[in-house]
Amino acid sequence: MSVASSSVNGGLLRRLRYRYSARLLLSELLGKRWMEPAIPFALMIGLIVWFSMVTTNYATLGNAQQLGREFAEAGFVAIAMALTVISGGIDLSVGAVFALANLAALVFFQLYQWPVGLVIVATLAIGAGIGAINGFLIGYMRTRPFLTTLVTLIVLRATVDLLGQHFSIPLAMASRTSWTWDVLGVGWIAKLPSNLAILGIVAIVGHFLLSRSRPGWHLTAIGSSRKAARHAGIRVERVLFLTYVMSGTLAAAGGLFYAARLQSSGSDTGIGWEISALTAVVLGGVSLAGGRGTVARALIGAVIVFVLVNGLVRMGFPGALSSTALGAVLLIAVGIDVKWAKNRGKAIQKIYVNPTMVELPPSPSITADGGTAFAENTRLQASEEIGLNQVQGPEDIILDRQDRLYCGTREGWVLRFSGPNFEHREVFARIGGRPLGMAFDRDDNLIVCVGGMGLYGVTPAGKIYKCTDQTQRSLLKLNDDSRLRLADDCDIAPDGTVWFSEATIRYEMHSWFxxxxxxxxxxxxxxxxxxxxxxxxxIKNAVFPNGVCVAHDGRSVLFCSSWLCTIYRHWIEGPKAGQTEVFAENLPGYPDNLNRSSDGGYWLAMVGIRSPTFDLMMRHPDVRQRMIKQLPPDEWVYPGINNGCIVKFDESGRALESMWDPGGTKHATVTSMREHKGWLYIGGLENNRIGRVRLPDADPAWNGCDAYWGAKS
Known part of the structure; x- marks a missing residue:
């Protein structure tokens, strides 16, 4: 192999190494909520495989069905505990509720000979009633969950002992049978043990309630911060009350199935189940601090506890050893939960930013005597000022048919300036997120890209409406990219389709840099x-797509790739429809917004200017990685943003002229410009003003609205 080919292959391997980074995969995995129980899930699988190897007939269908039947009752209790822990509390009475429900179901069925339906209702009502007492004290009386449910545990355990002594002999002599009762205890539903099938249904419903419903969101919010939830208008007391009611009901359901399966009740029924349930939910990844957890995680933890205890018993270990092992697992799980909850964000932050290799050719000359269209000058320093110190960060600006000037601001407003010299300032709309790119549609509605929110519209009367805040999800991406994180700039095609860029799906508005x-x-x-x-x-996998502009003939869309210093053309009509090609490349700066000019060309704002140092760093991802790890953000190397620059291109993508503000005296970060009736209006992401310069050779009657949609009478 020649030296040249070896060098080419080495460069290719290096580019592939950074493009398909293992750190990137790990950071995205750790960022997924479903990855939080990955270790417990792996432990669960490992335990099942281990006991299958060391225990005779463990991995058989019959044994799996029997274990599933026995596990289901513990699963109900684990879900009951999980709900209270997610709410920021705890329910130490679940084991005692389980025991009381077991005894009550047997008494109702065997001694009172109630119909099975009535037995079910009455048993669950007992659990709900006990939960209501706990919920009233904790939610409305604001007592401590630990002490409240501990007292309930003591009272219920004593009650079970007294009632057990009274009913033990009659229950031992009773022999009533019922087909429905047998189905509850030892029946089958779709080839699954009946109690396990019902547990699955409850788990699915619980998952959707927690993750897809307002009550579930309220419960999680309360667990995260009860004070903040109350300030948000959530009825904290009622939610906590209903949570403990549900906890008692689920624990009673476990006791009901236990009674139907074993047909007996003992003084030790349910003892220690609260500890097992607590171990299960913590081991599964439900945070003891509240506000984080799912039904699935609770069940994963419950399986681990059940398999561990059952396996040790089958291997002949004494019960004391099983209890010791369970206690040790709980201590370890609590330690990991506290440590991971405290440091997970830091761990993700350290590896989330994964620089890749960006190789750009040498930048064209921008020196004043360089003889290029990009030659530096002072034309922008002569600009007039509009709204000086009355506007913060007008990232994009646009004018309507009545010559009124609009801009977005850092506060989440769309401001409108009007009057002969734009002296009148008013808040046209309060959108909430950061307004970025804007465009007027055929009906004079203002379409706005809102950072962190999506694409919104504002009617001429100032009424805000949502256009879209999501798109289809990419099947091969770990991150859910259906939500629009950073809708950046937009333009509208003749058929009314709004074309807009989303600059990044990995970062939010505050961290776009x-x-x-x-x-x-x-x-x-x-x-x-x-x-x-x-x-x-x-178009997927674009490098920070930014400014968007529909071409004058409406047959293609131009969009900028900021970090590649390139403008692309995507054809939407004609023989090239669907194809994307380069419109202009190797720009001396980082392109931002792009808009039409009156002579058939295009104006481009460059938010930053390239430097040899930053170009070199972009070719060396490891240097940037060490920079963000070892230096504070105010010492990082960035592109130059202290030189405002606007460039004009013709229809073929050839640069014609440029306007500069060296040093950023008036316009340090130019992100947008609009031509309107012989003037060029200038906006900037960090500016405190809007500028305008006279265009002596421009059409003094040309304006964007008429150019797009025709003049209105």
Whole structure:
């Protein structure tokens, strides 16, 4: 192999190494909520495999069915405990409720000979009643969950002992049978033990209630911060009351199935089940601090505890050893839970930013005597000022048919300036998120990309409505990219389709600059059709797609790739429909918004200027990785953002001229510009003003609304 080919192959391997980073995969895995119980799940599988290897006939269908029947009752109790722990509390009475429900079900069925349906209702009502007492004291009287349920445990255990002594002999002599009762205890549903099948149904319903319903969200919010939940308008007392009612009901359901299966009650029934349930939920990943956990995690932990205890018993170990092992597991689980909950965010933060290799050719000259269209000048320093110190961060600006000027602000507002010299300032709309790119549709509705929220519209009367906040999810991505994180800029095609960019799916509005340090293809170009209300991702894996502009003929869409210093053209009509090609490349800075000019060309804002140092760093991801690990953010190397620059291109992508503000005296970070009736209006992400400069050769009657939709009478 020649030296040249070896070098090429080495470079290719290096690029592939950074593109498909193991750190990237690990960071995205750790960021997924379903990865939190990954270790407990692996432990569960490991225990099952181990006992299958060391225990005779363990891995048989018959044994699995029997174990499933025995486990189901513990599963109900584990879910009961999980609900209270997620709420930020605890229920130490679940074992005693289980025992009382078991005894009550037997008395109702065997001695009172009630119908099975009535037995079920009465037994569950007992559990719900006890839960209501706990819930009233904890929710409305604001007593401590630990002490409250501990007292309930003591009282119920004493009650079970007294009633057990009274009913033990009559129960031992009773022999009533019922087909329905037998189905509850030893029956089958779809080839599954009946109690296990019902547990599965309860688990599925519980999962959707916790993760997809308002009561579940309220419960999680209360567990995270009861004070914040109350300030958010959540009825904390009622939610806690209903949580403990549900806990008691589920524990009673476990006792009901236990009674139907074994047909007996003893003084030791349910003893220690509260500890087993607590161990299960913590081991499964339900946080003792509250606010984090699922039904599935509780059941994973319950399986671990059940398999461990059952396996040790089958291997001949004494019960004391099993209890000791269970206690040790609980201590370890609590330690891991506290440690991981405290440091998980830090661990993800340290490995989440994964720089990749970005290789750019040498930048074209920008020196004043360089002889290029990018030659530095001072044309922007002569700009007039609009709204000086009255606006914060007008990232994009646009004008309507009445010559009124609109811009977004850092506060989440859309401001409107009007009057002969734009002296009148008003808040046109309070959207909430950061307004970025804007465009007027055919009906003069203002379509706005809102960072962190999606695509929104504002009617001429100032009424806000949502266009879309999600697109289809990519099947091969770990991160759920259906939600729009950073809708950036938009434009509208002649058929009304809104084309907009989403700069990154890995970072939020407050951390977008990390995408520049990373340099990965985290963005996409998206289209929203207002006629069908359908949103679709047209181009995936784009490198920070930013400004979007529909071409003058409406047959293609131009969009910028900031970190690649390139503008692309995507064809939406004609023989090239669906194809994407380079419109302009190797720009001397990082392109932002892109808009039409009156002579058939395009204006481009460059938010930052390239430097040899940063270009070199972009070719060396390891340097950037060490930089973000070892240096505070205010010492990181960034592109130059203290030189405002606007470039004009013709229809073929050839740079014609540029306007500069060296040193950023008036416009340090230019992110947008609009031509309107002979003037060029200028916005900037970090600026405290809007600027405008006269264009002596421009059409003094040309404006964007008429150019897109035609003049209105």
């Amino acid at each position: 990390l995408d520049g340090i990373e340099g990965r293809a985290n963005g996409r170009l998206i289209a929203w059709n207002p006629k069908t209300n359908k949103t679709r991702t047209v």
